[in-house]
Amino acid sequence: MTHIVKIKGIIALILFVISTLPSSAQQELSAVPCQEVPHLIQQFTADRRAVNRFYTVGMSPERRERLILLYNDYLTALDGLDFNVLNQECKVDYLLFRRNLNEYIRFAKKEEEEFKKVVTWFPFADSVYALEKKRRRGASIDAKRVAIYWNNLAKEVRQLNERFVESDAQFTTGEILTAKQTIAGFQTALTSVFEFYNGYDPSFTWWAERPYKQLDSTLSRFATQFESKLPPADQNGIISREPVGRDELVKLFTYEMIPYTPEEIYEIAQKEMAWCDQELIKASRELGFGDDWRKANEYVKEQYVDPGKQPETILRLYNESIDFIKSNDLITIPPLAEETWGMIMMTPQRQRYTAFFTGGWEISISYPTNTMDIDQRLMSMRGNNPHFSRATVHHELIPGHNLQFFMRDRYRTYRSEFSTPFWMEGWALYWELLLWDKKFPQTPEDRIGMLFWRRHRCARIIFSLNFHLGKWTPQQCIDYLVDEVGHERENAISEIRGPLSAGTRGAPLYQIAYLLGGIQMMHMKKELVDGGQLSYRDFHDGIIKLNAMPMEMIRAVLTGRPLTKEYKTQWRFYDDNDLKIIK
Amino acid sequence: MRTSLLRSRVIVAALLLLAPGRAPAQADNEFVPCQVMPQLITRYDADLASLRIAYIVEYSPERRARFEKHDRDYLDKLSKIDFSSLSQECQVDYILFKRDREEQLRLSQAEREAVEKITKWFPFAEAIYDEERFRRDGSDIPDSKQIALRYTDMIKQIKALRAQLKTDESLNVLDIYTAGNIITGLQTALRSAYEFYNGYDPLYTWWVPLPYENLVRELSGYADDFGEQLVAGRLQMDDSGIVGKPVGREELIKLLRYDFIPYTPEELIDIAMKEFEWCDAEALKASREMGFGDDWKAAQEKVKETYVPAGGKPALIRRLFNESLDFIKAHDLATIDPLAVEVWGLRMMSPERQLVNPFFTGGTSISISYPTNTMEVEDRMMSMRGNNPHFSRATVHHESIVGHHYQRMMTNRYRTYRSFGTPFWTEGWALYWEFLLYDMDFPQSPEDRLGMLFWRMHRCARVIFSLNYHLGKWTPQECIDFLVDRVVFERANAEAEVRRSFGLRITPLYQLAYMMGGLQFSGLKRELVDSGKMPIKEFHDKVLTLNAMPVEMVRAILTEQPLDKNFKTSWKFYEQAPFWK
Structure with missing residues (x-):
């Protein structure tokens, strides 16, 4: 970086602080940073809502093509704006909006490819779509013809079904999901007509009811046949999805503005894990367990409170954390946010998928009920011991998810389009990293609690990458979490079941985003706060009011770094020789 | 399909960029009119949503007090904003936001008194x-x-x-x-x-x-x-089985002032009577043309008999929609976003919903009311007669474009922070299009005219019966009889209409808002368009991009009327009437 750029950056930063941060002026942050780009984004989201509401047939080419047309229309509209005259924030909006539209098109094209692979089993597809199209416009209908057509179609589907059972057709789990969604789309179209x-x-009432019902249930059976082509479940009842592979990972990282290869990221996670291990051994020795950190971890887990006492424990931990944040003057907390966060108990059903408490508008406390098996109850209590919980209450509530939700509803609201786990989870995790550095943990037990989570986030990168690069099975991921992170086995299974099961297209980078987003935040903090340009409070207040977006763009706004229309991700935020992010 | 519209947006945006000083007037309409009021209103709404999550116990004193504090806090914030420094539109935001906070406090106090009583x-x-x-x-x-x-x-x-x-x-x-x-x-x-x-x-x-x-x-x-x-x-006030509570003259006047209507209930009844007389005269003309002499009710019976057979209704609605849209386009009355035409959907109304909605309703998609084989045969006949082509032709634009469907399209896209929705804008605007199209000879036959007049009489009647009821002068049964005698409602439909009108959750002004809002827009059109100050298309386009608000405030923006922060309603919109040829 040249000096000129640096100086410009600082000037821009000062301007930014003067114009937008409440600490320097009574003036509130403006409603929108400029007029044209927020407006365009708002128009787009309204148009997309209208299109989605009207084209209801899932997986149909018509719906897909209409959406692609919409994306292209808005790319054209963006193209008509003069990028260079926009202010910094709106340049960021421009870049991100264009990036999103291109990504939507890429996903639509991928969907089309999968659709093409399965649609050979549905030679009748076009006629089903065509009938719904006519009905949508209110056309009169020849009921007898429809009845005969549906009757024939049911026969055809039964034959296809038989051929399918006998055939040795092979599908990926993704294709099976696509096939099921395509059939569901046919059923939507049929029901809409019916x-x-x-x-x-x-005439329709006399003719159509019976063939409709027969066809509908024949289609349901066909969908079940597709499911039978799934690979068998493992001993945990998990049917693995396909890894997305290295190429796709690279594309997704680029989209999220992370300019590292999967291998580099893997290395970052390992380095961070190694650091955690050292700290863990220190804490373990202090507790008298020597180098056997697993024993120390078990000891901490045994500190759980009695059933019925978890809510007051969580409240106590919340108060400790919020007092700490206030006394260190780290961020402005709106009194209304503190007043209105709620507390509920998580239902036993949800606890099957979520072993630990979750946050947001309200904190949802995971703790056992009398309706759960005794083994489950003990595992739940052990996993939710006070030291583990103390490590993440600020992640789930304030300044984490609760405050994020709160601020996102109030500032730059049009940016909901740019939401990313790198901001949502990265910011929340960053507070765990920061509070560690600020010596929030009071005892070795507290430190072990915080390290448990931190290692867990390193582990999430390691298992996600190993899985999606095709190296590990879900079973290997679970074993790794139990053996290397010290999870209860049930808790580890519930961690893996969601993201790695077939029947989901869940974002492969979600689990990875926590630690990487957190490290990005730490880097920015080092640059701007430790560098003396901003106080903690101004730094945090500034970021949380920008709404969610990739951290590299947050940094571009805060520092005023020049942006070009062809900007590519380039921020190498992890340089362990130079930056010493982690103390 | 959308590119042309998008291109125009881009051109507007480009113009804006070229003119770094004051943005061109046209571009103003696209975006937020200032920063401070949209931001304040967004925050108020978000804070209210937070409070609703935290305080869940309906009618508890704690919740009421906390919400009142919220309104007072924002009145406080508002008082720190320099009204005179705001742009015209944001002065309107100021006035309406203040009005709403004060009204909330008034209603909250009324709730407290109601609770204390029991x-x-x-x-x-x-x-x-x-x-x-x-x-x-x-x-x-x-x-x-x-x-x-x-x-x-x-x-x-x-x-x-x-x-x-x-x-x-x-x-x-x-x-x-x-x-x-x-x-x-x-x-x-x-x-x-x-x-x-x-x-x-x-x-x-x-x-x-x-x-x-x-x-x-x-x-x-x-x-x-x-x-x-x-x-x-x-x-029970009578044998109708309808239980409600007339709110009384004093409350009616408060509600009218809140909605910026400067007339008394009696004056509004007078206005409605005059409009009703005009309808009667028009109905007679149509009746004579049809050969029924002065017996327009007989002519109306004939119109009702023109219904299409079961199964034929959707295609008919589609045809009527096309006719009305073609008419609006041919006369270049408003800019129509092609996406609105594309995504306008058709659905059949379920038999359950038809029990309370005898006619089709609009919005994102039109919900068609027509009989099913599961309904009693008499009800089927009533439904077909009430939904005859001429009656439907009169209101398809009310429910679709440029009425409710289009209103929703536009309020989702422009000035979205505004939360000043009122039936005087929503229903008034939709009805205004019925008035306008009648005046422009959209109806092709005396049957079409009778269809339009049926609805128009109905809206006059709504003013008359709902006010007389809330003034304590008429019982529900008298309201039903009035609808049957004067508008020739089917009795079952009249009962459903009256029952719906007097529920405690519907504002007592809802039924009169159609006609009065429609007259307000007609008055505004007279002032701006008929006087030659503004082309009609520009008038309509501008109204739609302002989002919903009392019509007097639409007028204040379009005429740049000087405003005071303690603005009180004063626009006697009916003084320039009659508006019709």
Whole structure:
């Protein structure tokens, strides 16, 4: 970086602070940073809502093509704006909006490819779509013809079904999901036709009901056949999804503005894990367990409170954390946010997928009920011991998810389009990193609690990458979490079941985003706060009011770094020789 | 399909960029009109949403007081904004935001008084509110045995009160409505505590579930007892079976001022009568053309008989939609976003919904009312007659484009922060298009004209019957008879209409807002378009990009009328009438 750029950056930063931060002026942050780009984004989201509401048939080419047309229209509109005259924040909006539109198109094209692979099993698809299209416009209908057509179609589907059972057709789990969604789309189209005429049109009412019902249930059976082509479940009942592979990972990292290869990221996670291990041994020795950190970890887990006492424990931990944040003057907390966060108990059903408490508008406390098996109850209590909980209460509430939700509803609201786990989870995790550095943990037990989570986030990178690079099975991921992080086995299974099961297209980078986003935040903090340009409070207040976006763009706004229309991700935020992010 | 529109947006945006000083007037319409008011309103709404999550107990004193504080806090913030420094549009935002906060405080006070009047029926309420507050705080564990004993006592108390209630004759309709809301709130509070502890806290799980279930059941029975007072006969104004509560002249005037209508209820009835007379005269003309002489009711019967057979309605609606859209386009009356035409959907209304909605309704998609084989044969005939092509042709633009469907499209895209929605804008604008199209000879035949006049008379009638009812002059039965005699409603439809009009959750002004809002827009058009100040298309486009608000404020923006922050309504929009040729 040249000096000129640096100076410009500082000037821009000062301007930014003067114009937007409440600490320097009574003036509130403006409603929008400029007029045209927020407006365009708002128009787009309203248009997309309208299109989605009207084209209801999932997986249909018509719906897909209409959405692609919409994305292209808005790319054209963006193209008509003069990037260079926009202010910094709106340049960021421009870059991100264009990036999103291109990504939506990429996903639509991927969907189309999968659709093409399965649609050979549905030679009748076009006729089903065509009938719904006619009905949508209110056309009169020849009921007898529809009845005969549906009757024939049901026969055809039964034959296809038989051929399918006998065939040795092979599908990926993603294709099976696509096939099921395509069939569900046919059913949506059929039902839309049926409900529009049945009862209202005398001839249709006489002709169509029986063939409709037969066809609908025949299609449901066909969908079940596709499911039977899934690979068998492992001993934990998990059917693995396919790894997305290295190419896709690279594309997704680029989209999220992370300019590292999967291998580099893997190395970062390992380095961070190694650091955690050292700290863990220190804490373990202090507790008298020598180098056997697993024993120390078990000891901490045994500190759980009695059933019925978890809510007051969580409240106590919250108060400790919020007092700490206030007394260190780290961020402005709106009194209304403190007043209105709620507390509920997590239902036993949700606890099957979520072993630990979760945050947001309200904190949802995970703790056992009398309806759960005794083994489960003990595991739940051990996993939710006060030292583990103390490590993440600020992650889930304030300044983490609760405050994020709170601020996102109030500032730059049009940016909901740019939401990313690198900001949502990265910011929340950053507070764990920062509070560690600020010596929030009071005892070795507290430190072990914080390290448990920190190692867990390193582990999430390691298992996610190993899985999606095709190296590990879900079982290996679970074993790793139990053996290397010290998870209860049930808790580890519930951690893996969601993201790695077939039947989901869940974002492969989600689990990775926590630690990487947190490290990005730490880097920015080092640059701006430790560098003496901003106080903690101004730094944090500034970021939380920008709403969610990739951290590299947050940094561009805060520092005023020049942006070009062809900007590519370039921020190498992890340099362990130079930056010493981690103390 | 969308590119041309997008291109125009881009051109506007580009123009804006080229002119760094003051943005061109046209571009102004696209974006937020200033920063401070949109930001304040967005924050108010977001804060309110937060409060709603935290304070869940309906009708509890704590919740009411907290929401009042919220309104007062924002009045405070507002008072720090320099009104005179705001742009015209943001002055309007200021006035409306202030008005809404003050109205909320007024309604909240009314709720408090309504609750205080019947506290003797809820001696146990405070204890239940306390328990929910205790659980929400979460800093201590509950005394489960005490809770069980307390619930058992409450059950006894409620049983005694229920016996007393059986013979009580002091409660009016509003009291009963309030009691129902209080009980709902108490059940919310009880459930919140129960779900928080039961299963998780061993002692609570042993002590509380049984008395809890009994208490909830007893409260439900109590609520049913209150409800039964409504149908017991003591509170019926007549034999119609319709129970409501006339709000009285004083409250009507307050509500009218709130919605920026500077007329008295009596003046509004006069206006509606005059409009009704105009309709009568037009109906006679049409009736004569059809060969029915002065018996326009016979002519109307003939029109009703033109219904299409079962199954034919959707294609008809589509044709009518196309006719009306073509007409609007041919006369270049408004800019129509092609996406709105593309995504306008058709659905059939379920038989259940048709029980309360005899005619089609609009919005994102049109919901077509037409009979099914599961309805009684008489109802089927009534539905087909009421939904004949000429009646439907009169309102398809009201429900679709440029009416409700298009209004929703535009309010989702422009000035989205504005939360000043009012039926005077929503229904008034949609009805205004019926007026405009009638005047522009959209109806092709006397049958078409009678169709349009049926609706128009109906909207006059709504003013007359709803005001007379709320002034305490007419009973529900008189309202029904009036609709049947004067508008030739089917009796069942008239009963449904009157029942719907007098529910306690609908504003007493809703039914009159159609006609009055429509007249306001007609008056505004007279002032701006007929006078040659503004082309009609520009007028319509501008109104739609301002989002919903009282029509007098639309006028203030379009005419750049100087505004005071304590603005009071003064626009006598009917002075320039008649508006029709």
